[in-house]
Amino acid sequence: MTTSTLNFPPGPPQINNMLEALLLGFKYQRDMLGTISEQFRIYGDTYAIRFKKGVQIVLSNPDHIHQVLVTDAHKYHKGPDYSNPNIGLTFFLGNGLLTNEGEFWKRQRRLIQPAFHARRIEAYADTMVAYAQQTMAGWRDGMAVEVDDAMMNLALNIVAKTLFSSDVSGDAERIGSAMTVLQHMAADIQLIPHWVPTPARFRRQRALRDLDAIVYRLIAEWRESGDDRGDLLSMLLLARDDDGEGMTDKQVRDEAVTIMLAGHETTANAMNWTWVLLAQNPDVEAKLHDELDRVLGDRPPTLENLKRLPYTDMVVKESMRLYPPAYGFSRWAIEDTQIGNYDVPKGSVVGVSTYATHHDPRWWDAPERFLPERFSEESEKQLPRYAYLPFGGGPRVCIGNSFAMMEARLLLATMAQRYRLRLAPGQIVGTDPLITLRPKGGLRMTVEDRKPTMRGGIPDRVVVGTV
Ligand code: HEM
Numbered sequence: 001m002t003t004s005t006l007n008f009p010p011g012p013p014q015i016n017n018m019l020e021a022l023l024l025g026f027k028y029q030r031d032m033l034g035t036i037s038e039q040f041r042i043y044g045d046t047y048a049i050r051f052k053k054g055v056q057i058v059l060s061n062p063d064h065i066h067q068v069l070v071t072d073a074h075k076y077h078k079g080p081d082y083s084n085p086n087i088g089l090t091f092f093l094g095n096g097l098l099t100n101e102g103e104f105w106k107r108q109r110r111l112i113q114p115a116f117h118a119r120r121i122e123a124y125a126d127t128m129v130a131y132a133q134q135t136m137a138g139w140r141d142g143m144a145v146e147v148d149d150a151m152m153n154l155a156l157n158i159v160a161k162t163l164f165s166s167d168v169s170g171d172a173e174r175i176g177s178a179m180t181v182l183q184h185m186a187a188d189i190q191l192i193p194h195w196v197p198t199p200a201r202f203r204r205q206r207a208l209r210d211l212d213a214i215v216y217r218l219i220a221e222w223r224e225s226g227d228d229r230g231d232l233l234s235m236l237l238l239a240r241d242d243d244g245e246g247m248t249d250k251q252v253r254d255e256a257v258t259i260m261l262a263g264h265e266t267t268a269n270a271m272n273w274t275w276v277l278l279a280q281n282p283d284v285e286a287k288l289h290d291e292l293d294r295v296l297g298d299r300p301p302t303l304e305n306l307k308r309l310p311y312t313d314m315v316v317k318e319s320m321r322l323y324p325p326a327y328g329f330s331r332w333a334i335e336d337t338q339i340g341n342y343d344v345p346k347g348s349v350v351g352v353s354t355y356a357t358h359h360d361p362r363w364w365d366a367p368e369r370f371l372p373e374r375f376s377e378e379s380e381k382q383l384p385r386y387a388y389l390p391f392g393g394g395p396r397v398c399i400g401n402s403f404a405m406m407e408a409r410l411l412l413a414t415m416a417q418r419y420r421l422r423l424a425p426g427q428i429v430g431t432d433p434l435i436t437l438r439p440k441g442g443l444r445m446t447v448e449d450r451k452p453t454m455r456g457g458i459p460d461r462v463v464v465g466t467v
Pocket residue numbers: 078097098099109159258259262263264266267270324325326329330389390391392393395396397398399400401403404
């Protein structure tokens with residue numbers, strides 16, 4: 001395609017040199033969500049950033065998003081950075097499910113999928129509840145809690161226990177800091193070549209060594225016993241291709257790190273924002289408490305009674321609408337193509353702004369308000385296709401979406417049944433959009449005991465058995 005004759009979406013003036021590109025990069029880095037929203041306000045629901053060579057197209061129109069993720073999925077890869085092991089996500093995740101492509105991705109997805117079948121994840125419900133109870137065991141009325149740390153540890157322990165039959169509570173701090181290093185690395189503008197030693201690069205190397213040590217330890221422990229524990233790690237280690245070949249330890253490591261990291265940070269942030277929104281919206285919180293008290297009383301939630309908690313489900317969904325943990329992601333055109341009537345030359349990066357779609361007043365009345373009723377069975381049916389996509393869509397849709405939804409509902413039910421979390425008067429929680437949407441500067445909240453007389457369901461120390 002010769003760019004002069006092409007039909008691109010509207011957008012700001014073309015970027016002509018390195019300085020302009022850097023300034024633009026810094027503008028997005030300083031206020032990612034604000035800048036994207038501003039561009040959509042000016043140019044409509046699809047805009048293009050044009051460079052001398054190439055174009056980036058940013059989407060918030062559900063039809064366009066559907067075309068890229070579903071109808072034309074085969075015309076895109078995830079992105080050029082995903083095949084470069086020195087930068088971005090690939091530096092940490094290697095060649096795992098989130099980053100690889102083509103036939104190899106298909107094979108790995110087929111192999112990993114059974115670990116996420118409904119029957120199997122349902123067996124994890126009790127473990128999820130038990131870990132939520134363990135998290136609350138040290139909480140007392142009036143206590144200040146670093147909620148973001150608590151949610152991150154909780155979600156990490158759940159992934160490790162359910163999918164790897166392992167206890168990583170002793171490693172949580174190292175995995176947490178590796179996660180923060182990764183998030184900044186992927187979101188930072190890379191000005192210096194990757195081989196130049198800088199303090200940030202030493203931090204990355206250390207974080208990578210930490211992650212490797214933890215995951216290779218899990219693999220070695222498994223090999224020592226050699227048992228099929230029926231978990232994801234066993235599946236990875238026992239898998240054989242048509243020639244009877246198993247995966248190398250490096251490939252198992254890449255898949256395990258991917259699932260461990262992708263599977264806890266996102267859910268933890270969904271929980272963080274849910275607590276913030278409940279504290280800011282006492283009317284919604286009261287309805288949630290009413291449902292939990294009516295259906296559960298003082299009994300802990302189970303897989304069975306979860307079905308009778310529709311409002312809890314609606315609260316989680318609405319929280320992920322306002323603050324989608326994966327607030328945006330991208331694709332890379334591997335051939336000349338079109339989106340709607342717009343041209344997309346091979347090599348173009350196409351961004352999907354889940355955040356903008358979730359805040360578009362055409363699909364959402366009073367989009368900034370926290371209204372879980374939007375997700376009542378009736379209202380949900382009226383939503384345009386792909387106006388709500390917290391888990392993405394098409395063949396690369398989140399493999400853990402049912403796992404995450406079940407987990408978020410169970411954690412919310414278990415914890416809100418007993419405690420209310422309060423923000424300090426006037427406390428404003430800003431957003432920190434890195435790879436996921438984190439609360440800026442952490443999330444300190446005060447615990448309020450809703451049921452001081454309730455014991456039974458929440459022992460001081462919970463022994464979490466194997467699933
Ligand atoms: C609220 C929680 C979660 C959210 C919002 C979320 C969101 C997403 C999104 C939007 C994608 C697609 C990205 C793209 O198309 O480029 C994705 C992919 C993925 N997610 Fe999740 N996720 C969550 C939980 C989980 C969990 C619990 C796991 C595993 C235990 C997981 C593992 C993955 C993996 C491996 C992929 C890549 C799948 C592939 O490309 O085949 N996620 N996630």
